[in-house]
Ligand SMILES: Cc1cc2nc3c(=O)[nH]c(=O)nc-3n(C[C@H](O)[C@H](O)[C@H](O)COP(=O)(O)OP(=O)(O)OC[C@H]3O[C@@H](n4cnc5c(N)ncnc54)[C@H](O)[C@@H]3O)c2cc1C
């Protein structure tokens with residue numbers, strides 16, 4: 001039988017790594033958000049934990065560039081996976097994907113990874129909070145609960161700028177209309193002419209939360225959205241004495257720093273390494289494969305040490321989430337503050353994440 005036909009019996013399952021995938025569908029969700037669906041060249045069952053993400057490896061204008069995107073689909077529909085991407089004004093990758101990625105095109109995806117998921121924190125009552133495109137991980141969780149008929153009481157509160165910005169509006173309404181233990185509430189910052197709105201208006205606040213989920217203190221909360229939105233949610237929860245062990249959030253992070261800027265920035269900072277050496281407690285980082293070394297303060301990451309000597313360790317999330325910047329540490333010790341982007345096995349095998357590892361002493365890195 002031709003390999004292009006799926007066979008549910010002997011299909012391989014997905015595991016963390018690099019996979020070439022092909023775009024099979026492009027869906028316009030809102031005016032500035034598109035969903036891209038992918039299948040693997042060799043059929044794979046895309047099993048992952050709802051909330052996890054992939055890192056795309058792209059080549060744009062001859063330059064290799066990585067960006068992380070949450071898997072917005074659910075592992076309950078495992079023959080393909082999707083990401084939903086919002087156009088960011090001036091953004092390199094989001095606009096490139098919108099303007100260039102079409103059906104039949106292939107690209108490499110790394111993953112799936114991520115600690116922010118609903119499988120590792122099982123609960124009877126789950127409150128999903130999202131703002132803007134931060135809806136993607138919690139939508140994956142909602143789809144999973146819906147498709148698997150999970151015995152979970154779920155409440156989804158989504159905040160958007162205006163009614164026309166609500167991502168997955170009809171699907172959420174449909175899910176809510178089918179099962180009793182799934183409720184959806186939408187909040188719009190403002191109304192726009194031509195788009196009537198009868199739901200909540202403004203920003204999510206304490207009275208709104210108490211009205212929608214009076215017993216939220218007993219719920220497991222998953223939150224994703226813009227930084228100010230998540231800060232506001234945390235503030236509300238702390239004010240009410242919520243046990244933050246039951247609060248989980250995902251940040252889409254700061255814009256990955258362009259490597260060129262990083263090199264310039266650090267070249268300026270280290271204009272005279274000898275002078276710095278006199279002033280501060282520097283350590284040496286040697287990149288063994290490239291035979292390059294640099295002195296840096298202990299407050300700098302291995303990634304920026306590499307940038308100083310013109311080495312480009314691939315980086316996507318810049319926050320220890322995606323695993324893109326994994327390198328082998330041959331000698332020395334680092335303080336690594338990751339967010340789940342590396343496994344214990346890899347750590348034991350001597351790997352570190354360059355973006356969030358700072359030297360404790362002199363280092364030799366395989367790169
Ligand atoms: C774990 C994770 C999951 C994510 N999931 C999603 C998701 O599901 N959906 C989604 O849409 N996004 C998601 N993101 C965000 C995504 O990875 C990208 O950061 C986002 O698409 C923007 O990338 P970009 O290349 O378009 O923008 P960038 O080119 O990185 O630019 C972003 C912003 O910075 C500005 N900027 C860029 N360069 C400069 C400069 N030199 N000077 C001044 N300003 C500058 C741009 O104008 C723009 O406003 C996720 C991120 C992470 C870490």
Ligand code: FES
Nearest residue numbers: 316318322323355
């Ligand atoms: S760039 Fe994502 S873990 Fe370092």
